[in-house]
Amino acid sequence: MSDLLLAVGILCAINTGLALLLMLAEAVIVDTRDRSITINDTQIVTVPGGRPLLAALKDRKIFIPSACGGRGSCGLCKVTVIEGAGPLLATETPWLTAEEQKSGVRLSCQVKVRRDLRIRIPEELFAVKQYQAEVATLSDLTHDIKQVTLKLLDPPEITFTAGQFVQIEVPPYALTDEPIYRAYSVASDPCQPSQIELEIRYVPNGICTTYVHKHLKVGDRVTLNGPYGTFGLRPTGRELIFIAGGSGMAPIRAILLEMARTQNPRPCRYFFGARAKRDLFLVEEMRRIETELPSFRFIPALSAPDPDDRWEGETGLITEVVGRHVTNAAQAEAYLCGSPLMIDACIQVLREKGMPEENIFYDKFA
Amino acid sequence: MEQLGFFTILFSAVFTNNILLTNYLGMCSFLGCSREIKTALGLGTAVSFVTAATSILNWLVYAYILVPFDLVYLRFIVFIVVIAAFVQLVEMIIERVSEPLYNALGIFLPLITVNCAILGVSLFMVIRNYTFWQAFGYGLGAGLGWALAILAMAGIRQRLAQRSRIPRGLEGPGIALIIAGTMALAFMGFNGMVSLN
Amino acid sequence: MTAKRNWTVFKENLGTQNPVFVQVLGICSTLAVTNVLRNTLVMCLGLVFVTALSNLTLSLLRNRIPPRIRMMVEVLVIACMVILVDIYLKAFYPDISRQLGPYVGLIITNCIIMGHAEAVALTNPPLISFVDGLSAGIGYSYVLLVIACVRELLGTGAIWGLPLLGPNWTNWSVMVMAPGGFFVLAVFIWIIKGWVMRPARKAGA
Numbered sequence: 001m002s003d004l005l006l007a008v009g010i011l012c013a014i015n016t017g018l019a020l021l022l023m024l025a026e027a028v029i030v031d032t033r034d035r036s037i038t039i040n041d042t043q044i045v046t047v048p049g050g051r052p053l054l055a056a057l058k059d060r061k062i063f064i065p066s067a068c069g070g071r072g073s074c075g076l077c078k079v080t081v082i083e084g085a086g087p088l089l090a091t092e093t094p095w096l097t098a099e100e101q102k103s104g105v106r107l108s109c110q111v112k113v114r115r116d117l118r119i120r121i122p123e124e125l126f127a128v129k130q131y132q133a134e135v136a137t138l139s140d141l142t143h144d145i146k147q148v149t150l151k152l153l154d155p156p157e158i159t160f161t162a163g164q165f166v167q168i169e170v171p172p173y174a175l176t177d178e179p180i181y182r183a184y185s186v187a188s189d190p191c192q193p194s195q196i197e198l199e200i201r202y203v204p205n206g207i208c209t210t211y212v213h214k215h216l217k218v219g220d221r222v223t224l225n226g227p228y229g230t231f232g233l234r235p236t237g238r239e240l241i242f243i244a245g246g247s248g249m250a251p252i253r254a255i256l257l258e259m260a261r262t263q264n265p266r267p268c269r270y271f272f273g274a275r276a277k278r279d280l281f282l283v284e285e286m287r288r289i290e291t292e293l294p295s296f297r298f299i300p301a302l303s304a305p306d307p308d309d310r311w312e313g314e315t316g317l318i319t320e321v322v323g324r325h326v327t328n329a330a331q332a333e334a335y336l337c338g339s340p341l342m343i344d345a346c347i348q349v350l351r352e353k354g355m356p357e358e359n360i361f362y363d364k365f366a
Numbered sequence: 367m368e369q370l371g372f373f374t375i376l377f378s379a380v381f382t383n384n385i386l387l388t389n390y391l392g393m394c395s396f397l398g399c400s401r402e403i404k405t406a407l408g409l410g411t412a413v414s415f416v417t418a419a420t421s422i423l424n425w426l427v428y429a430y431i432l433v434p435f436d437l438v439y440l441r442f443i444v445f446i447v448v449i450a451a452f453v454q455l456v457e458m459i460i461e462r463v464s465e466p467l468y469n470a471l472g473i474f475l476p477l478i479t480v481n482c483a484i485l486g487v488s489l490f491m492v493i494r495n496y497t498f499w500q501a502f503g504y505g506l507g508a509g510l511g512w513a514l515a516i517l518a519m520a521g522i523r524q525r526l527a528q529r530s531r532i533p534r535g536l537e538g539p540g541i542a543l544i545i546a547g548t549m550a551l552a553f554m555g556f557n558g559m560v561s562l563n
Numbered sequence: 564m565t566a567k568r569n570w571t572v573f574k575e576n577l578g579t580q581n582p583v584f585v586q587v588l589g590i591c592s593t594l595a596v597t598n599v600l601r602n603t604l605v606m607c608l609g610l611v612f613v614t615a616l617s618n619l620t621l622s623l624l625r626n627r628i629p630p631r632i633r634m635m636v637e638v639l640v641i642a643c644m645v646i647l648v649d650i651y652l653k654a655f656y657p658d659i660s661r662q663l664g665p666y667v668g669l670i671i672t673n674c675i676i677m678g679h680a681e682a683v684a685l686t687n688p689p690l691i692s693f694v695d696g697l698s699a700g701i702g703y704s705y706v707l708l709v710i711a712c713v714r715e716l717l718g719t720g721a722i723w724g725l726p727l728l729g730p731n732w733t734n735w736s737v738m739v740m741a742p743g744g745f746f747v748l749a750v751f752i753w754i755i756k757g758w759v760m761r762p763a764r765k766a767g768a
Binding site for chain 2: 590591592594595635638639642643645646649650664665668669671672673674737740741742743744745746748749752753754755756757758
Binding site: 003006007010011014015018019021022025026029030031086087089090110112114 | 404405408427431435436437440443444447448451454455458459461462465466469473474
């Protein structure tokens with residue numbers, strides 16, 4: 001018995017001693033004096049030093065998009081640092097092209113605030129605000145995709161362009177001890193600024209999707225921030241090809257609703273890939289848009305239809321279906337949304353059909 | 367076993383008993399961070415420093431705390447905690463002292479805590495009953511040996527990336543393992559000079 | 564439903580998601596003992612035990628661990644499991660324990676265990692975490708057991724000490740030495756990635 005106590009005592013002593021040493025060291029060694037960050041030469045904010053730029057800006061209510069929570073594994077949180085960042089780190093180089101490295105683009109989660117900084121961020125990030133919203137409706141689109149309608153309370157309206165996304169804050173609950181943020185594309189028409197719709201697919205053990213699918217109820221309060229992203233219709237006259245799979249429907253739907261409302265005459269086709277009939281959704285709405293927009297065609301394709309589906313439409317992988325329908329894409333423009341695998345495969349098909357790389361726009365759902 | 371001197375142990379830890387090429391320790395970082403010489407140099411230096419320092423620290427903890435209290439079986443936990451705390455402390459100090467040094471080495475420190483080569487050095491030292499100086503020699507030598515192996519590897523891989531056509535199934539880790547095997551063969555030429563086993 | 568999910572997790576960890584093929588992770592601690600099949604088997608059993616039980620324990624604790632010291636708790640739980648294995652081997656199989664030397668202790672730093680603890684155990688209920696740990700350990704083990712068979716057979720002409728290749732067989736001694744391990748693992752990955760996993764790569768979209 002005394003042996004046991006001794007062992008536990010010694011172990012605790014070693015651990016506590018080292019923990020105290022580290023806390024002391026942190027207090028003495030780490031430099032936390034205030035630093036100033038000049039943003040776009042117009043706004044100056046003061047932050048305590050020693051923390052990553054991403055976190056420092058978030059504390060000042062400036063939200064740089066990031067999906068991985070500052071671990072340097074998504075490459076989304078790029079900002080241009082004009083001075084004060086120090087040399088490029090080995091943890092950043094994999095995410096930056098040669099041009100980006102030359103022009104001072106950095107990952108804000110890896111750059112620590114050690115000196116006064118001058119940075120440049122896209123103007124629209126200043127338009128990014130934090131919103132309080134209330135869940136107005138929750139409905140099942142398929143067995144694993146839910147549509148969530150959020151009514152904005154404070155501020156009461158949001159201005160965004162079709163194709164952009166917002167970040168939802170998940171409060172601490174069973175799966176997470178600290179609030180986390182996840183990005184979802186807005187699926188509703190920007191002409192209704194007082195409420196937004198999201199389409200959220202359930203991913204087993206996904207922290208946010210589990211929260212939305214298993215915990216969220218109508219009337220709950222949700223905190224979100226946005227809008228972010230540059231995905232959206234470019235104002236050219238080219239023929240359009242939309243390709244999406246699963247919850248990749250969302251931003252394309254927002255774009256199409258807007259096109260239908262403004263009677264946009266550009267010829268367009270929308271290929272939507274799903275596994276079986278139970279994974280298809282919003283088909284009636286797409287058919288309605290077909291009647292409103294004479295130049296629009298909706299082409300759903302199933303990769304593995306059930307025999308019970310009695311499916312008579314297109315079958316096969318979405319890449320095969322696009323390959324069959326599109327003959328010459330040299331003059332067209334494509335908007336892709338879905339999983340990275342699907343997007344890479346579709347880009348390859350479109351390239352084979354003669355579409356220039358700069359006419360392909362995509363939003364990857366990692 | 368006769369008493370080996372500090373330099374003998376240092377030499378043999380680098381060449382005849384290279385911790386990576388004969389014991390396969392530290393493979394994860396070895397495969398992951400050996401694409402560029404610059405990264406390899408930073409990581410290798412950081413590993414050398416940490417192995418040398420933690421081998422001393424762990425030797426002291428082992429000899430003056432664990433053995434007298436008959437708690438040798440707790441060595442795994444104690445060693446890993448000492449290593450983790452030391453690495454965090456060094457990261458803070460480097461960041462404060464010199465920014466260029468932090469950018470070159472410090473960013474690798476969080477990757478090192480779970481590098482098995484470092485814990486491996488401390489465990490080998492206990493198994494072989496090293497004295498204080500032998501432990502230090504072994505820790506320093508093992509770290510330098512690891513750095514030498516990853517530097518050589520990065521040099522070879524940089525060349526490979528420029529001019530060779532690698533079979534598809536061997537891209538990445540596969541070809542790196544073949545290179546490592548060839549390097550291990552070459553290092554076997556040092557055997558017979560001195561042995562630690 | 565849960566049973567089905569358990570089975571899916573089990574299958575993925577053995578095949579398409581097998582960490583040894585996908586990222587060549589966590590081979591450090593075990594590759595060194597693959598020159599003798601018996602030692603590899605003991606090591607692998609120890610590893611399966613540690614992965615399964617540390618996943619289970621961490622999953623039971625998952626809502627109690629303060630986020631700041633999460634990593635610390637993970638390491639401590641894993642280290643405790645490893646100590647159990649170490650003490651057991653010392654007591655019942657002292658000769659094997661001696662032959663394995665420091666490698667049992669090095670299970671602690673095996674990235675696979677940490678990875679599964681982080682990714683699965685901290686977000687899932689106990690049963691599925693246990694199944695995940697068990698199958699991750701087994702998926703990892705069978706690769707190493709195959710490597711051990713090849714190395715021991717070519718290096719000594721025997722498996723488990725039973726001579727199989729007859730008296731005229733010349734031992735490839737390099738196989739039981741360090742370079743052999745690198746080469747056999749490289750060839751193994753080549754076979755898996757080049758032939759077995761290729762169809763999986765085409766099935767995008």
